Amino acid sequence: MPSTPRSGNPAKQAQLQQTAKQQREAKRQEKLAEYQRQLKKRQRGKLVWWIVGGTAILAVAAIVVASLVTAPRSYTAGSEGVEIEGVxxxxxxxxxxxxxxxxxxxxxxxxxxxxxxxxxxxxxxxxxxxxxxxxxxxxxxxxxxxxxxxxxxxxxxxxxxxxxxxxxxxxxxxxxxxxxxxxxxxxxxxxxxxxxxxxxxxxxxWQGGTAPELGASCTGIEGPGKI
Known part of the structure; x- marks a missing residue:
């Protein structure tokens, strides 16, 4: 640490000491301000990543939900003789x-x-x-x-x-x-x-009832507009 300049005049010496103290305080405040700026920068960076990560998670969740909603239903092959109104x-x-x-x-x-x-x-x-x-x-x-x-x-x-x-x-x-x-x-x-x-x-x-050729292939000719 740099030493405080000395003077034979007590008043001058007190002024010099006060100036040195102010300089040290100014440097301390400057370092503190820089630390706070860096801290805020890191916090903003973390916030951005949280937002990006959260958005990605929500997007994946939305895709999963959509796929479950639009996925084809599962059925059990074979007829059980259930009577359905209107058939x-x-x-x-x-x-x-x-x-x-x-x-x-x-x-x-x-x-x-x-x-x-x-x-x-x-x-x-x-x-x-x-x-x-x-x-x-x-x-x-x-x-x-x-x-x-x-x-x-x-x-x-x-x-x-x-x-x-x-x-x-x-x-x-x-x-x-x-x-x-x-x-x-x-x-x-x-x-x-x-x-x-x-x-x-x-x-x-489905795959039941009275179909004459039950279970035969369902891969044949493709008509127009097949997805």
Missing amino acids: ETFELESDHVDGVVEYEQNPPAGGPHNSAWLSCGVYTEPQPNENAVHSLEHGAVWITYDPAVVQGADLDALRALAPRTYAIVSPYEGLDTPIAVSAWEHQLKVDSVDDPRIAQFIEEY
């Missing part, structure tokens, strides 16, 4: 034919069909009846909807109800109801995606 049942042929077929149901729930089956999956465009019906013969369910009515969040929710495999989701022109769910020889028509009977129908007839 229509038919007795239909399963011949392989060429050309266009005039079906009794709209959309069809079975009947004569093309020898090529439609690959299961989600489609943004209408699919040929004759190919989709062949997929029903293999135990798939076909979820169809009126694209003028079912859109946006409702469409996302409807797609999320589909099983991971052996399911077709596609728009269907000319439906007399917003949503129709079909399995071989069985069909349910509902007005809303929130209707719990959709999941009940799939649970009952």
Whole structure:
């Protein structure tokens, strides 16, 4: 530490001592101020990282929640004979034919069909009846909807109800109801995606029911608009 200058005059000496003390205090205050600036800088840095980290965690959590909300439902294969209100049942042929077929149901729930089956999956465009019906013969369910009515969040929710495999989701022109769910020889028509009977129908007839070729492949030709 530098020594305080000395003077033979007591008053001058006291002034010099006071000046040295002020200098030491000024340096101390300067160091303290610098320390406080560095401390605030580190605190701001930590705050930024907390914000960035928190935002990242929230983003990941949002993705996980969204994936759980929109993930396909899990169902148990096989029919247990549960009666569901509103389900229509038919007795239909399963011949392989060429050309266009005039079906009794709209959309069809079975009947004569093309020898090529439609690959299961989600489609943004209408699919040929004759190919989709062949997929029903293999135990798939076909979820169809009126694209003028079912859109946006409702469409996302409807797609999320589909099983991971052996399911077709596609728009269907000319439906007399917003949503129709079909399995071989069985069909349910509902007005809303929130209707719990959709999941009940799939649970009952997905990979079950009266499908003639239950368990046969659901990977075939791909129609237009497959996601």
